[in-house]
Amino acid sequence: MTMGKIIFYEDRNFGGRSYECMSDCADFTSYLSRCHSCRVESGCWMVYDRSNYMGNQYFVRRGEYSDYSRMGMSDCIRSCRMIPMHRGSYRMRIYERENFGGQMYEMMDDCDNIMDRYRMSDCQSCHVMDGHWLMYEQPHYRGRMMYMRPGEYRSFREMGYNNMRFMSMRRIMDSYY
Numbered sequence: 001m002t003m004g005k006i007i008f009y010e011d012r013n014f015g016g017r018s019y020e021c022m023s024d025c026a027d028f029t030s031y032l033s034r035c036h037s038c039r040v041e042s043g044c045w046m047v048y049d050r051s052n053y054m055g056n057q058y059f060v061r062r063g064e065y066s067d068y069s070r071m072g073m074s075d076c077i078r079s080c081r082m083i084p085m086h087r088g089s090y091r092m093r094i095y096e097r098e099n100f101g102g103q104m105y106e107m108m109d110d111c112d113n114i115m116d117r118y119r120m121s122d123c124q125s126c127h128v129m130d131g132h133w134l135m136y137e138q139p140h141y142r143g144r145m146m147y148m149r150p151g152e153y154r155s156f157r158e159m160g161y162n163n164m165r166f167m168s169m170r171r172i173m174d175s176y177y
Contacts, residue, residue, distance in 0.1 A: 004043020004082040006060070012036045012067045024081045027051035035077040038065050044083040044176050046147045051078045054160070057145055059134055061176050083132055083147065083172055090131035090171045092148070094123045098155040101125070110170045113139035123166045127152050135166040142168075 003022060010016030010032050019031040028035070029051065038047070040062050049055040058073050065071065089108065096102030105118045114120045116139075123135075128150045137143035144164060146156075156164065 004045060005041040006043070006045050006047075006080060006082075007039045007041065008032060008035045008077065008080075009037045009039075010034050014039060014064070014066065021080055022082075024053075026053065026079050028080075029078060036068060038077070039063075040065070043085075044172060046081045046083060047073075047077045048079045048081075049073075049076055053079050053081055057147055059145060059147070059172075081147070083149075085174055086131045086172070087174055088130060090133070091129040092131070092133055092169065093127045093129070094118075094120070094166075094169070095125045095127075096120055096122055098124045098157065100127065100152075100154065107169060110168075112141060112168050114167055114169070115139070124156055125154050132172040134170045134172060136168045136170070137164050137166060139167045141170055 006021050008019045008021065008028065014037050017032060019028050038060065040060050042062060044059070044061045047058050047060055068077065092107045093104055094107060094114065095104050103120055105120065111117050114123060126148065128148050130150065133148040135146045135148055146161065153159065
């Protein structure tokens with residue numbers, strides 16, 4: 001398994017105090033009072049604008065993020081989760097309704113628009129069998145996103161995504177690392 005490393009900074013352009021992370025961190029507010037930039041030295045990560053992996057999520061990979069606000073991100077990152085590298089097949093079933101109801105389609109590759117590909121106007125639950133995925137609220141991998149690891153997700157609404165419809169999905173491939 002690849003180790004990840006991400007460094008968070010209080011100020012834009014990597015200024016102020018910093019906090020280095022090599023694994024999931026549910027709340028780093030005790031280390032930094034604010035967080036306006038980060039540098040990903042290795043691995044892929046989801047960063048969240050609330051503690052305990054809640055709120056808006058953002059995918060970051062190796063590189064420098066000098067100012068969150070210019071990227072459309074919240075300027076206050078509070079928690080992070082390392083995404084483990086996956087080698088092998090990718091499989092996810094998406095469902096039109098909660099609790100695995102309605103139309104179901106099994107995906108093994110990226111889908112930039114579920115309406116065009118499957119004639120599906122909404123996706124309210126899913127079952128990730130293999131791999132790690134990003135789901136986006138708009139077609140063509142745009143808008144807010146949600147990280148999905150293997151498991152059953154019976155209701156996006158109950159997970160706090162009340163007014164969000166997922167319209168595109170992308171695999172987190174090892175080429176991102």
